[in-house]
Amino acid sequence: MVNAPVVNAPVVNAPAIEVTSLTRRFGDFTAVDSISFEVAAGEVFGFLGANGAGKTTAIKMLIGLLAPTSGAARVAGHDVVKDADSVRRRIGYMSQRFSLYEDLTVLENIALYGGIYGLHDAEIRRRSSAMLQSLGLVDDLVGRLPLGWKQKLAFSVALLHEPAVVFLDEPTGGVDPITRRQFWELIYAAAARGTTVFVTTHYMDEAEYCDRISIMVDGRIATIGTPAELKNKWNVPSIDDLFVRLARPA
Amino acid sequence: MNLRILRVLLRKEYLQIYRDKLMLRQMLLMPFIQLFLLSSAATFEVKTARVFLVDRDHSATSRGLVDRLHASGRFAVVGASASMDPADDALLTRDAGMILGIPAEFERDIVRTRAGSVQLVFNAEDGALAGVTNSYAQQILAAYGRELGATLRPVVTEAPHIEIRTRGWYNQELDYKDYMIPGILVQLLTLVGTLLTAMNIVREKELGTLDQLNVTPLPRSSFIAAKLIPLWSIALAELAAGLAVARWVFGVPVAGSVPLVFLAACIYLLVALGIGLLISTMVDTQQQAMFVSFFLILVYLLMSGLFTPVRSMPEWAQMLAELNPVKHFIGIMRSVLLKGAGLTDIVRPLAILTITGTIALAFAVRQYAKTSA
Amino acid sequence: MTTTLGAFIVKELRHILRDRQTLTILLLMPLIQVILFGFALRSDVRNVRLVIVDPFPDYATAALSSRFGAASRFRIVAVTPTMRGVEPLFQQGKADIAVVFEPGFGSRLGSGEPARVLLAVDASDPNTGTTMLFYARAVFASYEAELGSERGRPVRIVPATRMRFNPTLESVNLFIPGLIALVLTLVSALMTAISLSREKERGTLEILLVSPLRPWQIIVGKVVPYLGLAFANVLTALVAAWLVFHVPFRGSVTLLLAESLLYSMVSLALGVLVASLTGSQRVAMLVALLATMLPSSLLSGMVFPIASMPTVLQVISNIVPARWFIIIARGIMLKGVGLEYLWRETLVLAGMTMLLMAVAVRSFKPRVG
Numbered sequence: 001m002v003n004a005p006v007v008n009a010p011v012v013n014a015p016a017i018e019v020t021s022l023t024r025r026f027g028d029f030t031a032v033d034s035i036s037f038e039v040a041a042g043e044v045f046g047f048l049g050a051n052g053a054g055k056t057t058a059i060k061m062l063i064g065l066l067a068p069t070s071g072a073a074r075v076a077g078h079d080v081v082k083d084a085d086s087v088r089r090r091i092g093y094m095s096q097r098f099s100l101y102e103d104l105t106v107l108e109n110i111a112l113y114g115g116i117y118g119l120h121d122a123e124i125r126r127r128s129s130a131m132l133q134s135l136g137l138v139d140d141l142v143g144r145l146p147l148g149w150k151q152k153l154a155f156s157v158a159l160l161h162e163p164a165v166v167f168l169d170e171p172t173g174g175v176d177p178i179t180r181r182q183f184w185e186l187i188y189a190a191a192a193r194g195t196t197v198f199v200t201t202h203y204m205d206e207a208e209y210c211d212r213i214s215i216m217v218d219g220r221i222a223t224i225g226t227p228a229e230l231k232n233k234w235n236v237p238s239i240d241d242l243f244v245r246l247a248r249p250a
Numbered sequence: 251m252n253l254r255i256l257r258v259l260l261r262k263e264y265l266q267i268y269r270d271k272l273m274l275r276q277m278l279l280m281p282f283i284q285l286f287l288l289s290s291a292a293t294f295e296v297k298t299a300r301v302f303l304v305d306r307d308h309s310a311t312s313r314g315l316v317d318r319l320h321a322s323g324r325f326a327v328v329g330a331s332a333s334m335d336p337a338d339d340a341l342l343t344r345d346a347g348m349i350l351g352i353p354a355e356f357e358r359d360i361v362r363t364r365a366g367s368v369q370l371v372f373n374a375e376d377g378a379l380a381g382v383t384n385s386y387a388q389q390i391l392a393a394y395g396r397e398l399g400a401t402l403r404p405v406v407t408e409a410p411h412i413e414i415r416t417r418g419w420y421n422q423e424l425d426y427k428d429y430m431i432p433g434i435l436v437q438l439l440t441l442v443g444t445l446l447t448a449m450n451i452v453r454e455k456e457l458g459t460l461d462q463l464n465v466t467p468l469p470r471s472s473f474i475a476a477k478l479i480p481l482w483s484i485a486l487a488e489l490a491a492g493l494a495v496a497r498w499v500f501g502v503p504v505a506g507s508v509p510l511v512f513l514a515a516c517i518y519l520l521v522a523l524g525i526g527l528l529i530s531t532m533v534d535t536q537q538q539a540m541f542v543s544f545f546l547i548l549v550y551l552l553m554s555g556l557f558t559p560v561r562s563m564p565e566w567a568q569m570l571a572e573l574n575p576v577k578h579f580i581g582i583m584r585s586v587l588l589k590g591a592g593l594t595d596i597v598r599p600l601a602i603l604t605i606t607g608t609i610a611l612a613f614a615v616r617q618y619a620k621t622s623a
Numbered sequence: 624m625t626t627t628l629g630a631f632i633v634k635e636l637r638h639i640l641r642d643r644q645t646l647t648i649l650l651l652m653p654l655i656q657v658i659l660f661g662f663a664l665r666s667d668v669r670n671v672r673l674v675i676v677d678p679f680p681d682y683a684t685a686a687l688s689s690r691f692g693a694a695s696r697f698r699i700v701a702v703t704p705t706m707r708g709v710e711p712l713f714q715q716g717k718a719d720i721a722v723v724f725e726p727g728f729g730s731r732l733g734s735g736e737p738a739r740v741l742l743a744v745d746a747s748d749p750n751t752g753t754t755m756l757f758y759a760r761a762v763f764a765s766y767e768a769e770l771g772s773e774r775g776r777p778v779r780i781v782p783a784t785r786m787r788f789n790p791t792l793e794s795v796n797l798f799i800p801g802l803i804a805l806v807l808t809l810v811s812a813l814m815t816a817i818s819l820s821r822e823k824e825r826g827t828l829e830i831l832l833v834s835p836l837r838p839w840q841i842i843v844g845k846v847v848p849y850l851g852l853a854f855a856n857v858l859t860a861l862v863a864a865w866l867v868f869h870v871p872f873r874g875s876v877t878l879l880l881a882e883s884l885l886y887s888m889v890s891l892a893l894g895v896l897v898a899s900l901t902g903s904q905r906v907a908m909l910v911a912l913l914a915t916m917l918p919s920s921l922l923s924g925m926v927f928p929i930a931s932m933p934t935v936l937q938v939i940s941n942i943v944p945a946r947w948f949i950i951i952a953r954g955i956m957l958k959g960v961g962l963e964y965l966w967r968e969t970l971v972l973a974g975m976t977m978l979l980m981a982v983a984v985r986s987f988k989p990r991v992g
Contacts, residue, residue: 064464065465088467091465093462095462097458101459103266108261108262113466141269
């Protein structure tokens with residue numbers, strides 16, 4: 001657990017994500033209201049919140065798709081505003097919407113992203129055949145794959161360049177329980193290799209799989225900690241109950 | 251710019267274009283359909299005008315006039331009456347396009363005073379048609395007058411006479427098709443360059459794949475180059491296909507140098523692509539992209555001299571037209587293809603195109619980098 | 624059921640009102656087009672740039688040159704003794720017509736021999752070329768007439784020309800009816816096709832199809848807001864045409880609006896048909912462009928007279944609804960005629976509407992699985 005600010009620590013031990021007073025306003029509306037938290041390297045961090053709580057806005061700032069109104073964030077050791085390019089090199093991202101090219105084949109998609117991250121042809125060939133094998137996929141147009149396969153493929157492609165941090169925005173939306181379980185196995189495997197996983201989800205059982213979670217309510221982080229700590233602290237039997245209690249304060 | 255990344259991206263773009271069979275078919279068919287439709291439909295030439303005759307004279311001279319109209323092949327008498335009322339009605343129902351009214355004593359006037367008058371009433375609902383028909387009719391009247399002058403009273407002394415020969419340069423047969431086709435090719439390039447570019451980029455926005463690319467370290471310049479190069483090459487291929495169809499199917503003469511046409515097209519496409527890129531930064535959906543492109547292209551084309559000559563426009567519109575890249579490119583295409591103009595003849599419009607092209611593209615790239623960051 | 628339909632129409636209206644950009648363009652488009660057509664697009668030929676090639680200037684060539692100089696339509700850009708240098712002027716687009724006198728023009732004219740002159744015109748635009756020749760001939764004819772005696776001169780047949788319904792041949796008067804057709808097609812057919820196919824693409828159409836709404840109600844709900852928008856556009860175009868350009872309204876405005884409504888329905892039915900036959904937004908857009916916009920602008924007589932087209936296209940133009948609407952709109956606006964002259968065209972449009980609506984509703988049946 002990294003709770004104290006790490007000022008003089010060497011880069012190796014630096015948190016994978018470090019957010020200080022990050023804020024984003026759209027006109028009068030404050031979508032993200034001065035949030036601060038840290039995620040340690042190699043952690044599986046669950047970023048929870050109801051729809052419209054500001055999760056997607058926060059992620060978009062962390063991956064450099066949206067400029068913060070104020071505050072700062074460092075991802076993989078680099079400032080997301082000043083050093084966006086270095087951040088981009090070291091992260092992977094899988095959005096809520098499936099966003100590989102459906103009119104390209106599996107291998108063509110892999111070759112595209114491999115090429116963008118500067119992998120050599122031989123390396124791309126090696127990694128893609130390994131990926132096809134481990135996922136049990138055949139090379140076909142991506143548009144023809146069932147949704148579960150698409151999600152697993154998108155995750156694998158997000159990990160293709162072995163990023164330090166991978167951001168998953170509702171990766172298991174709409175897939176069946178078996179595929180969801182398989183998907184989490186992939187997440188654990190990635191974390192075991194040292195990749196930090198930052199994941200948002202609506203499934204509270206998935207929240208229990210995370211090392212630590214935070215719950216966002218109205219643009220602020222209402223609570224943060226390990227699932228066990230939080231259940232203790234708020235005296236609730238499950239994260240599901242905690243979520244309902246925080247997200248709908250009555 | 252990283253050439254390896256560019257190669258990877260270009261491969262992706264070409265694969266996607268190749269897989270999009272519908273789009274591909276459309277792009278292949280477009281030159282043919284447009285050339286065929288526009289070149290045969292876009293004409294003001296008058297084939298046969300339907301004439302309603304009100305002959306109150308019933309003389310040999312009035313019949314002679316009607317015969318001359320008939321013989322020209324451009325006029326057909328569809329009805330006749332002694333009074334104007336049925337004739338007027340024929341105009342209202344569009345059964346006739348023109349009334350020829352010959353007054354009583356037409357022949358007598360001509361014999362006595364060597365001058366007579368007739369009445370020509372046109373249905374000017376279709377202004378262009380009426381104007382052209384009118385000039386045909388006037389020519390026939392003048393010719394008939396000369397003929398009558400010679401027979402009516404033999405020439406005694408030689409009167410001063412000017413013999414006018416005319417020659418229509420660059421389009422001997424006065425074929426409207428020859429004039430329209432270079433313009434149609436320009437329109438084609440504009441559509442491919444602007445509309446398809448905007449749609450292509452916005453489509454990735456809509457699908458979410460653009461965000462996916464934006465979180466990678468992919469340089470903006472490589473992305474833009476990879477988007478523009480394929481469309482640029484497609485547009486040039488369309489031009490080649492269009493020129494071939496024009497030359498061998500429609501028999502349009504190609505008087506000037508084809509490489510020069512392509513040089514101008516390469517430069518012009520910078521503007522067209524730049525505008526497409528700019529539109530993509532302003533809109534979020536393909537529907538909007540289509541509307542904005544459509545609207546801009548329409549204004550550009552209308553103000554370019556494609557359909558009506560720029561010099562007939564009012565001063566302010568002519569000044570605006572100077573800023574219109576489409577106008578300059580149409581001018582170049584017509585000069586080179588029809589008049590055989592060389593590089594030195596088109597230096598000025600070419601320079602203007604180069605400048606506007608560079609500015610448009612640079613501005614679009616800057617704007618793109620701004621909105622996507 | 625009517626309240627359900629009402630709610631659905633309100634939802635559709637919200638969609639349209641929310642997309643400010645498209646809305647702005649849709650509302651501005653007819654206005655800008657009217658202004659462009661009215662001010663900028665004229666096909667009359669003015670300011671003809673003339674080159675005089677006069678190898679041996681004499682009294683006659685001087686007189687003719689000064690006549691050309693005085694004619695308001697002509698502007699002399701160069702006087703040269705030889706043909707050299709004329710061609711480049713044409714190629715650079717700096718001259719439109721060349722008057723080439725033969726050597727000894729004046730003395731031949733004086734002695735009664737035919738004096739020869741060549742008029743070389745840039746005919747790359749055949750219309751403009753013909754018109755310029757026409758003007759130049761007139762200058763010669765008037766000079767000839769002045770010189771000549773009564774004898775042996777041709778008989779003058781003076782035509783009293785009247786351009787009924789549009790005496791000044793104002794192009795804006797002619798374009799406005801076509802413009803209305805084009806805007807109606809754009810809004811009714813294209814927008815409907817795209818908006819319906821977008822719902823199809825996103826899967827929201829399935830939700831509507833399993834709702835208690837009947838297919839025809841879904842179509843009506845989709846179509847009514849666009850009908851409103853189309854109407855707003857017609858009014859803008861008409862008011863602009865009337866206020867700015869004083870385009871005449873000789874007939875009944877009510878009839879014109881009713882006919883516009885009828886034409887909108889044909890276009891809407893076409894749009895629905897296109898959407899139900901195609902799979903994606905892009906395909907719908909392309910098909911709608913090819914099937915509605917292209918024929919409406921080219922084969923309708925809006926700009927180019929149908930009578931000038933090859934027979935095949937004339938036959939095809941009969942199935943283009945815009946053709947009939949333009950006849951009606953011109954008839955009402957310029958000729959001031961009513962249904963007694965336009966019933967045939969109205970019947971054609973009504974028939975087309977019924978046919979297309981029937982086919983569209985049929986092909987729009989909910990297809991499950």
